[in-house]
Amino acid sequence: MVILEMEKISQEFGGLRAVDGVNLQINEKEIFGVIGPNGAGKTTLFNIITGIYIPIEGNLIFKGQKINRKAPCDIARLGIGRTFQNIRLFNKLSVLDNVRVGCHGVTRSGFWSGMLGLSGNRKEEKLIRERSMELLAMVGLADKLDEYADNLSYGEQRRLEIARALALEPALLLLDEPGAGMNPLEKEELMGLIYQIRDERQLTIILVEHDMNLVMNICERIAVLNYGRKIAEGTPNEVKNNEKVIQSYLGVGA
Amino acid sequence: MFWEQLINGLTLGSSYALIALGYTMVYGIVQLINFAHGEIYMFGAFVGLFLVMAGMNIFIALLGAMIFCMLLGMLVERIAYRPLRGKSSRLSALISAIGVSIFLSTLMALYRGTNTTRYPEILGSTTYQLGSIQISSLQILILLVSAFLMVALQLVIQKTRIGKAMRACSQDLEASSLMGVNVNRTISTTFAIGSALAAAGGVMVGIYYNAVWPYMGMMAGLKAFAAAVLGGIGSVPGAMIGGLTLGVMEIMGIAYFSSSYKDAIAFAILILVLIIRPQGLLGQKISKKV
Amino acid sequence: MDAFLAQNIDAYYLRIMIFIGINIILALGLNLITGVTGQLSMGHAGFMSIGAYTSAILSLQFGSPFFVAILGGALVAAFFGFLIGIPTLRLDGDYLAMVTIGFAEIIRVFFLNFEPGGKAVGLSGIPQHTTFVTVWIIVIVVIILNRQLLYSRVGRSLYAIRENEIAAESCGINTTRMKVLAFTVGSLLGGLGGGLYAHYMYYINPQDFGFMKSIEILNMVVLGGMGSIPGTIVGVVILTLAPEVLRIVAQYRLLFYGALLVILMIFRPNGLLGDVRIYDLKKRWGKKGEKTWSS
Numbered sequence: 130m131v132i133l134e135m136e137k138i139s140q141e142f143g144g145l146r147a148v149d150g151v152n153l154q155i156n157e158k159e160i161f162g163v164i165g166p167n168g169a170g171k172t173t174l175f176n177i178i179t180g181i182y183i184p185i186e187g188n189l190i191f192k193g194q195k196i197n198r199k200a201p202c203d204i205a206r207l208g209i210g211r212t213f214q215n216i217r218l219f220n221k222l223s224v225l226d227n228v229r230v231g232c233h234g235v236t237r238s239g240f241w242s243g244m245l246g247l248s249g250n251r252k253e254e255k256l257i258r259e260r261s262m263e264l265l266a267m268v269g270l271a272d273k274l275d276e277y278a279d280n281l282s283y284g285e286q287r288r289l290e291i292a293r294a295l296a297l298e299p300a301l302l303l304l305d306e307p308g309a310g311m312n313p314l315e316k317e318e319l320m321g322l323i324y325q326i327r328d329e330r331q332l333t334i335i336l337v338e339h340d341m342n343l344v345m346n347i348c349e350r351i352a353v354l355n356y357g358r359k360i361a362e363g364t365p366n367e368v369k370n371n372e373k374v375i376q377s378y379l380g381v382g383a
Numbered sequence: 384m385f386w387e388q389l390i391n392g393l394t395l396g397s398s399y400a401l402i403a404l405g406y407t408m409v410y411g412i413v414q415l416i417n418f419a420h421g422e423i424y425m426f427g428a429f430v431g432l433f434l435v436m437a438g439m440n441i442f443i444a445l446l447g448a449m450i451f452c453m454l455l456g457m458l459v460e461r462i463a464y465r466p467l468r469g470k471s472s473r474l475s476a477l478i479s480a481i482g483v484s485i486f487l488s489t490l491m492a493l494y495r496g497t498n499t500t501r502y503p504e505i506l507g508s509t510t511y512q513l514g515s516i517q518i519s520s521l522q523i524l525i526l527l528v529s530a531f532l533m534v535a536l537q538l539v540i541q542k543t544r545i546g547k548a549m550r551a552c553s554q555d556l557e558a559s560s561l562m563g564v565n566v567n568r569t570i571s572t573t574f575a576i577g578s579a580l581a582a583a584g585g586v587m588v589g590i591y592y593n594a595v596w597p598y599m600g601m602m603a604g605l606k607a608f609a610a611a612v613l614g615g616i617g618s619v620p621g622a623m624i625g626g627l628t629l630g631v632m633e634i635m636g637i638a639y640f641s642s643s644y645k646d647a648i649a650f651a652i653l654i655l656v657l658i659i660r661p662q663g664l665l666g667q668k669i670s671k672k673v
Numbered sequence: 674m675d676a677f678l679a680q681n682i683d684a685y686y687l688r689i690m691i692f693i694g695i696n697i698i699l700a701l702g703l704n705l706i707t708g709v710t711g712q713l714s715m716g717h718a719g720f721m722s723i724g725a726y727t728s729a730i731l732s733l734q735f736g737s738p739f740f741v742a743i744l745g746g747a748l749v750a751a752f753f754g755f756l757i758g759i760p761t762l763r764l765d766g767d768y769l770a771m772v773t774i775g776f777a778e779i780i781r782v783f784f785l786n787f788e789p790g791g792k793a794v795g796l797s798g799i800p801q802h803t804t805f806v807t808v809w810i811i812v813i814v815v816i817i818l819n820r821q822l823l824y825s826r827v828g829r830s831l832y833a834i835r836e837n838e839i840a841a842e843s844c845g846i847n848t849t850r851m852k853v854l855a856f857t858v859g860s861l862l863g864g865l866g867g868g869l870y871a872h873y874m875y876y877i878n879p880q881d882f883g884f885m886k887s888i889e890i891l892n893m894v895v896l897g898g899m900g901s902i903p904g905t906i907v908g909v910v911i912l913t914l915a916p917e918v919l920r921i922v923a924q925y926r927l928l929f930y931g932a933l934l935v936i937l938m939i940f941r942p943n944g945l946l947g948d949v950r951i952y953d954l955k956k957r958w959g960k961k962g963e964k965t966w967s968s
Contacts, residue, residue, distance in 0.1 A: 179843060201842040211843055219836035221943075222829075229826075230833045234845020236826055240854060243825025244818050250825060257826070297845060416767050466939045475942040477713055477770055478895060482934025485888060489927040601884065605778070608771055647782045650775030657768055658760040 132157045132333050133178070133301055138187035139357075140173055147173045148184070149357040155301075160327060160334045162348030162365075164341075166378050169354040171337045172214050175303050178335075179211050180204040192300065206234045210299035212290040214306050214337075220279040224270055227278050227289055228261040231296030264292040268322065284315045288322070295326065301333045302326070308340050316340065320347050341379070345369065353378065386516040388638045389631060394522045394591060396630020397529035401584035402607035403614065403622035404536065405456075405577025411553035411617035412573050413468065418480035419459055420581060421604015422487035425597065427452045427582025428589040429491060432502055441590070445528075448586050449579040456578025457571050459483055465567070484601075491597040499596040502589045525587045532583055533623055536576070540619060549573055553617065602646060606633075609653035615666025624664060678805055687805055689917060694808035695869050696909045700893045701819055701902065702862025707891070708899035709823065710855040711835030712762065713770040716777030717863050717890050720750040722882035723780060724864025725871035726790050729799045732872070734789070739802040743868040750864020751857050758856035763849055777887060784879040795878025796871075803873035811869070815862065820902055822858075831855055832900065885927065892930050895937060898946030907946055 133155040140148040148170040155161050163171050176182045178189065180201040189197050196204055210231075219227050236257060242250040265271045268288040273281065278289060287307055294302060304323070308316050320343065327334055338344045344351065345365040353361040353374045361371045368374055402424050409417045427448040434444035463483045467476045509520045540546040548569045551559040560566045588603070589595045606629060614625025629649060636648045656663060678687060699721060706714045728746030731737040737745065761772045784790050791797075822828050833841040834848050841848055871877050893912045898904020916926055937944065 181839070181842075200847070201839075202845050202847045205843050205845040213840065213843075217837045217840035217843075219833050219840065221836055222832055226829060226832075230829050230841070230846075231844050233826060233830050233833075238826045240822070240827050240858075243827045244822040246821050246825075253826070293844065414767075416771065463935045463939075472711075472942070473766060474707075474711060474713055475938045477767065478891075479935045479938040481715070481888065481891075482931045482936075482938070484931070485927055486931030486935070489925075489931060493925070493928065605771070605774055609775070612768075612771075643786050644782060647779045650772075650779050653775050654757075654760070654772055657764060657772060661764050661768070 130157045131155065132192060133335075134188075134190040135174075135178075136188040136190070138174070138177060138184045138189065140170075140177055140182055140184050146357050148177065150187070151354070151357070151359050153352055153359070153362075155333060155335060156350075157333055158327065158331060159349045160323065160336065160347055162336045162338060162344045162351040163354060164338060164344055164351060164368075164378070165354035165360075168356075170357040171354055172305055173357075174354070175211060175305055175335075175337065178204075178303060179209060202234070205297060205299075208298070208300040209303065210294035210297040210301070211303035212287070212294050212305055212307060214309070216283075216286050216290060218278040218286055218289060218293075220277070222278060223275050224265065224278055224281070224289055225258075225261055225274045228264055228292050228296050229257050231293035232257045232260060234297045261292075261296060264295050265289075267295075267325070268292045269318075283310050284312075287311070287319075291322070291326075295330070299332065301335070304334060304336045304338075306337055306339065308338055308343050316343055319343070323347060384638075387518075388634050390516070390518055390522055390526075392631030392634035393627055394525050394630070395588075395634060396610075396627035397526060398584040398588045398591075398626075399603070399607045399610045399630050400623045400626025401529060401532065401580045401587075402603060403611040403626040404533070404619060405581045406608055406611040407614070407616055407619060407622040408549070408553075408573050408577050410611070412549065412556070412570060413464070414473065415464065415476050415480065416608065417464075417574075417577075418477070418604070419463075419483035419487060420577065421600035421602075421607070422484050422491075423452050423456050423459075423578045423600070424581040424585040424603055424607075425488065425491065425595070425600030426455055427578075427585030428595040428599065429495070429585075430582070431586035431589055432500065432595055435503060445583060445586050448582040452578040452582035452585075453575040456574040456581075460571060460574040465570075484604075488597055488600060495597055497597060499594045502593050502595065504593075521591060525591060528583065528587065532580060536580065536619070539576070545569065545572055606646075606649040609649040609656075611663075612653055613656050613663055615663030618663070618665040621663055621665035689913065691803065691805055691808050691873060693910060693913045694805075694812045695803075695866050695873070696890070696893060696913050697812050697906055698815055698862055698869065699866035699890050700897075700905045700909050701815060702859040702866065703890050704859075704894045704900065704902070704905045705819070705831075705855050705862070706859035708894050708901070708905065709828070709835060710831045710852055712766055712852055712856065714773045714856070714859070715770050715884075715887055715891065716773030716775075716780075717859075718882040718884070718886035719773070719777030719780040720754060720860040720863030721867035721870065721886065722777075722784060722877075722879065723750040723753055724867030725877050725882070726784060726787075726796070726867075727864070728868035729796045729871045729877060730789060732800055732802075733796065733798065739800070739807075739872065743865065743872070746868035746871075747861050747865040750867065751861035754860025754863075755853065755857045758853040758860075762852040762856060774884065774887075777882075777884065781879050781883060784882075791878070793879065795876060797876040799871050799875050799877070801872060801875050803869045808869055808873075811865070815865075816902060816906075823902065827851070827854070835900070888927075888930060892934060894944075895934060896944055898944035901944070901946050904944055904946030908944065 131154045135151055135153040138148055138151045139146065165171055177184050180199050183198055188195060191207060219230060236253055238250040238253045268291055270285060270289060281289060308319055311319060323334060326332055336348060348365060350363065351365055351368045352359055353368060355377045361368055361374045405420050406417060409415060430451045431444045431448040434447045435441065463479045464476060467479055510517050540549060548564045551564055552566060552569050556566060610625035610629040611622045613629060614621030629652065633645060633648050637645050703714060703717045706712050724746035727749045728742040731742040731745045757776055761769050785793050830846045830851055833846060834851055838848050893908040894905055896912060897908020
C-alpha cells in the first residue's frame with residue numbers, strides 16, 4: 130500500500146527550480162533512499178513533505194490525504210517525523226527533555242492541567258517519561274539522560290535526533306543524511322538501528338544519504354535526483370547500473 | 384496649504400529616509416536591528432551643533448558630524464556587535480544593541496542635561512514663491528542635500544567595489560568570505576556609511592526644527608525603523624521611499640487630524656505593515672534555508 | 674500581620690521588600706516571554722501601565738474591591754497581549770521587539786490623552802491596598818504556578834521554541850499558538866504587577882511606565898538568567914537593591930544598565946544563573962539519586 134505519494138511536485142526559489150515535477154510513490158514499511166549530487170533538491174523535497182515549503186505545483190498525498198498546504202506542526206501530528214541535515218537539537222535542554230518534547234505531538238496536557246498539576250497531567254507525564262527512556266535506551270543514550278544536548282558527541286547527537294523523531298510515533302520517518310560525519314563502525318550501528326526501527330515499529334523510512342555503501346546496503350528502493358528532477362528509480366542494482374545515474378553522480382565502479 | 388504640508392512632509396521624510404538607510408543596510412548584511420542607530424543620529428545633531436557654535440560654517444559642521452559619527456558607528460560595531468557575530472543568538476545581539484542605545488543616550492543626557500538646546504540661527508531662511516506654493520530656502524537645502532546623499536549612496540552601492548562587496552555580503556555572508564571578500568571590513572564600512580547618513584539627517588533636523596536633545600534619537604530611530612520596514616527592510620530604495628512616505632503621512636496626520644497622536648502614527652503604520660504585508664513595499668519574501 | 678510588621682520593621686525596608694515583590698511578578702512575566710520562549714519583548718511597561726490604570730479606575734470610579742480591581746487590570750493587560758501577539762508572533766523575532774516598543778509608546782501617548790486617566794497629571798488617591806503580605810502571597814502563588822508550568826509539557830514546548838523553532842514545529846508544536854500563549858500570560862503578569870504598583874504608590878502617571886521601565890525589567894531578566902525562575906529572582910533582587918545600596922549606581926543607573934547589557938551579552942549571555950547546570954553541580958558535589966532538573 131502506498132503511504133506517501135508525490136505527484137508532479139515542483140518548488141521554485143527566485144526563478145530557480147529546486148524541485149521539478151517529481152513523481153514518487155513510497156510503499157508502506159519500505160526503506161526508500163533518495164540520492165543525488167548536492168543541490169539536487171533532496172532536502173528541499175524533505176522540506177516540502179514536512180510542510181516547511183509549500184510546493185508551487187503538484188500534490189502531496191499521505192495515507193490518502195492531501196497535505197499540500199498543511200502547517201509543519203500538523204503534518205508532524207499526522208505522523209511524519211524527521212531528522213535534519215544540520216542537526217537541530219534543543220541544545221540547552223537535557224537529552225531526556227529533547228525526547229520528551231518530541232512526545233508533544235502525541236500528548237494532550239494543556240496549559241491549565243500543566244500549571245495546576247492536575248492528575249491527568251501527572252499520569253501523562255509518567256507516560257512521557259517512560260516512553261522517552263525507552264527510546265533513549267533503543268538508541269543507546271540511556272546513560273546520558275541529564276546531559277545537555279550540546280555536550281554530546283556528534284554521533285550521539287544524530288542518534289538523539291532519531292529518538293526525538295520517533296517519540297512522535299510517526300508512520301513515516303524522514304532521515305536527512307543520518308550517517309553524515311560518522312565513522313564506519315558508527316555507520317554499521319546506524320544501519321542496524323534503522324532496520325530495528327523499521328521492523329519493531331512498522332515504520333516507513335525515507336533516507337537521504339551520500340554514503341553509497343550505506344544506501345545500497347540498506348535501501349530497498351532508491352530514487353535519484355539531479356537538478357530537481359528524478360532521473361532514475363528502482364532497486365539498488367538497477368540504479369547502480371543506470372547510465373544516466375553513473376554519468377551524473379555515481380561514476381563507474383560505485 | 385496642501386503643497387506646503389507636502390513639502391514639510393518630504394523634508395521631515397528625508398531625515399527619516401537617511402536614518403532608515405542605515406537600519407536597512409545593516410539589517411541586510413548582518414540581520415541585526417541596530418537599536419543604537421538612533422543615538423548615532425542624535426550624536427550627529429549634537430556634534431553639528433558644537434561645531435556650529437564653535438563658529439564653523441554649516442557645511443563644515445555637516446561634514447564634521449558625518450565623520451565623527453562614521454567613527455562612532457564603526458567603534459560600536461567593533462565593541463558591541465562583532466564579538467557576538469556568529470556565536471551568539473540573535474536575541475543576544477539585539478539586547479547588546481539596546482544596551483549601547485541606552486548607554487549612548489544617557490551619556491549625552493549626563494553631559495548636556497535632558498533639556499532641549501537650540502541650534503543657533505546660522506542660515507537666514509528666505510521664503511520663495513512657486514506659483515501659489517511657498518517653500519523656504521532651508522527646505523530646499525535639506526531636500527537637495529538629502530537627495531545628493533541618496534544618489535551618492537546608490538552610486539557607491541552599484542558602481543564601486545566596496546558596494547559590490549556590500550551587496551554580496553547581504554546576499555550570503557559566508558559565501559562572500561569564501562570568495563575572498565573581507566567581511567569584517569565590509570561590515571565596518573556598512574556601519575560607517577549608515578552612520579554618516581544618520582548624522583547628516585541629525586544635523587539637518589537640528590537646523591530645521593531648531594532643536595536638539597539627548598533623547599531625540601530614541602523616537603526618531605523607532606520611526607525610521609518603521610520607515611525601513613514600510614519600504615521593505617533590507618532594500619535601499621525601500622528605505623528611501625519608506626522614509627519619505629512616513630514623513631509625509633506624519634505631517635498630514637498632524638495637519639488634518641490631531642497633533643497629540645503624532646508619535647503614534649509611525650507605530651500604527653509599523654503594526655499595520657507587519658500585519659498586512661510584512662515584507663514592506665519593496666521587500667521580497669525571504670525563504671529560510673532549512 | 675501587616676500591623677505587626679509595620680511596628681517591628683523599618684518602613685524603608687518594608688518598602689523595598691514590596692518593590693522586590695512587585696518586580697518579581699513583572700520580571701517573571703517578561704521571563705516567560707523572553708527568557709523561556711525567546712521572544713524579545715521591549716514593551717513590558719506598556720502592559721504594566723494598562724494593569725495600573727485599569728485597576729486604578731476600577732477602584733476609584735467603580736469602587737471595586739481590591740482583588741477585583743487587580744484581577745481586572747491583569748485581565749485587560751492579558752487581552753491586549755493577546756491582541757498584539759497574534760499578528761506579530763507570526764513573524765521573525767526581531768519584529769516583535771520593535772512592535773512592542775511601538776505598542777508601549779502608543780499606550781503611553783494614549784494615557785497622556787485619556788481623560789478618565791487624568792491625562793498627563795495622572796491619577797491619585799488610589800487606595801493603598803497593596804501591603805507586604807498581599808504582595809508576597811501573590812508572589813509565592815505566581816512562583817509556584819510558574820514553576821509548574823515550566824516543568825510541564827507546555828513549558829517544555831516553550832523552551833523548545835527558544836532553542837530551535839523549526840525543530841519544535843517538527844515535533845508537532847504549533848509555535849505561533851504557543852508564542853501567543855506565552856505572550857498573553859506574560860502580559861497578564863505585567864498587568865498584575867501594574868495593578869499592585871498602582872495600589873501601593875497611591876499615585877500614577879504615564880511617565881512611570883516609559884521605555885526605561887521596560888528596560889529595567891528586561892535587565893532584571895537578562896542579568897539573573899534567562900528562562901530560570903531563581904535566576905530572575907536574583908536579577909530582581911540585585912537590580913532593585915543596587916540603586917539603594919550604591920549611590921553611584923543610582924545616579925548613573927542608566928549608564929550602568931546600558932553597559933551591563935552589552936557586557937553580559939558578550940561574556941555571559943545566559944545571565945548569572947542561566948548557565949549554572951544542576952547536573953554539573955551535582956556531579957561535582959557527588960549527590961546521587963536525587964531529583965534532577967529534568968525529572
